[in-house]
Amino acid sequence: MRRVNGEEWRLPEPDSEELRALVPGTVEQRIYGFLFRRRQHPPTMAEIEAFAASQAGRHATHVNRRVRVLRECGLDVPAIRDGKEFRYHLKGWRPGGPRHPGPRISDKLRAQILAPQRCAQCGRTPLDHGVVLVVDHKVPRDWGGGDEPENLQPLCEQCNGGKRSWYQSYSGHADEIRAAIGHEEVHRRIGELLKALQGQWVPTELIGIVASAAAYQEDYQKRTREFRTLDWEISVEKRYNEGARVRTYYKCTHWEPWPEGSISAEIRRRERANKAAKTDGTA
Numbered sequence: 001m002r003r004v005n006g007e008e009w010r011l012p013e014p015d016s017e018e019l020r021a022l023v024p025g026t027v028e029q030r031i032y033g034f035l036f037r038r039r040q041h042p043p044t045m046a047e048i049e050a051f052a053a054s055q056a057g058r059h060a061t062h063v064n065r066r067v068r069v070l071r072e073c074g075l076d077v078p079a080i081r082d083g084k085e086f087r088y089h090l091k092g093w094r095p096g097g098p099r100h101p102g103p104r105i106s107d108k109l110r111a112q113i114l115a116p117q118r119c120a121q122c123g124r125t126p127l128d129h130g131v132v133l134v135v136d137h138k139v140p141r142d143w144g145g146g147d148e149p150e151n152l153q154p155l156c157e158q159c160n161g162g163k164r165s166w167y168q169s170y171s172g173h174a175d176e177i178r179a180a181i182g183h184e185e186v187h188r189r190i191g192e193l194l195k196a197l198q199g200q201w202v203p204t205e206l207i208g209i210v211a212s213a214a215a216y217q218e219d220y221q222k223r224t225r226e227f228r229t230l231d232w233e234i235s236v237e238k239r240y241n242e243g244a245r246v247r248t249y250y251k252c253t254h255w256e257p258w259p260e261g262s263i264s265a266e267i268r269r270r271e272r273a274n275k276a277a278k279t280d281g282t283a
């Protein structure tokens with residue numbers, strides 16, 4: 001049990017199975033152990049480097065980056081000034097607890113994604129607002145999202161934290177969402193998501209993520225409404241009381257089996273037929 005109460009998380013013991021599950025990389029795990037044992041007397045970067053060299057030989061390079069990996073795992077490791085030096089304090093977990101950094105994104109790719117220096121969600125910047133930007137996976141790794149640039153964006157830590165807890169609220173449907181994302185046709189991705197969450201209000205952000213998993217979809221809300229052409233029952237609701245933004249939700253209460261062949265072709269065919277029927281009626 002890492003979670004002590006609510007948002008409190010306990011630090012794993014060095015060399016434990018728990019640590020190995022939370023922190024990738026043996027050098028990082030050893031540096032964690034060093035910081036853990038030195039919590040009462042936090043080391044400088046020079047001391048961490050000397051320790052890493054004693055463990056891994058002369059080639060224990062990028063020690064700075066390895067400390068950053070620990071931070072990316074959700075650990076709170078602030079560098080606190082002590083005279084002319086900085087000491088690295090292993091304080092615990094940051095709000096939200098452990099994260100799964102998975103395979104590392106290269107420094108080059110990270111720099112490329114963070115280059116706009118602006119949170120893609122709230123628009124705040126490190127320069128003007130003092131926020132810390134992190135690389136966010138639009139489609140989370142748990143749902144099959146990868147490290148390709150199209151799936152990455154800069155988010156401030158606050159937006160990133162909010163997004164992660166939001167994702168966790170769908171963790172019970174992770175398998176179905178991953179399956180929905182795996183379909184090639186955008187309509188099938190959206191439809192399978194709505195089927196998985198049938199009877200529930202689904203926020204457009206979630207539909208957008210699932211719709212845009214293979215390639216960015218600008219018109220995913222229109223795609224969602226098109227299901228009505230296929231005789232699906234889809235309700236729409238706008239909510240104004242959720243912070244500054246208006247949130248749109250969709251709910252599917254009835255769905256039909258998928259047509260043979262292309263779904264979008266079937267929608268277009270039915271739209272033409274409906275239009276023709278309407279024209280006949282008014283003529």
Ligand SMILES: [Zn+2]
Nearest residue numbers: 119122156159
């Ligand atoms: Zn933000």
